[in-house]
Amino acid sequence: MSQQGSAGNVIAALCNIFIPGLGHLVQGRLLAAFFFFVTTAVGYALYFLIFPAIIAAIIHLISIISAARYKPDTSS
Structure with a gap:
């Protein structure tokens, strides 16, 4: 994955659409994958409170954009 918009980033973004954090896991970013999965899962699980569901949807969208x-870092 050498640049933004590369095939790897597109695949990662598509993975994040279905399961938040999966695209970050594909990219090898374990901490980001864990954060996005847990926060969206908790937010969606508390959908009946409305506010957590809105926050979860926003974080889900940020997860997709972040993967894309x-x-x-190519400094090494």
Whole structure:
């Protein structure tokens, strides 16, 4: 995954649409994958409170965008 918009980033973004954090896991970003999965899962589980569901939907969208715009550090 050399640049934004590469095939790897598109695949990661598509993975995040179905399961939040899965695209980050595909990219090898374990902490981000765990964070996005847990926060959206908890938010969606508390959908009946409305506010957590809205926050979860926003975090889900941020997760998709984050995977699509990821640029690996190539300094080494």
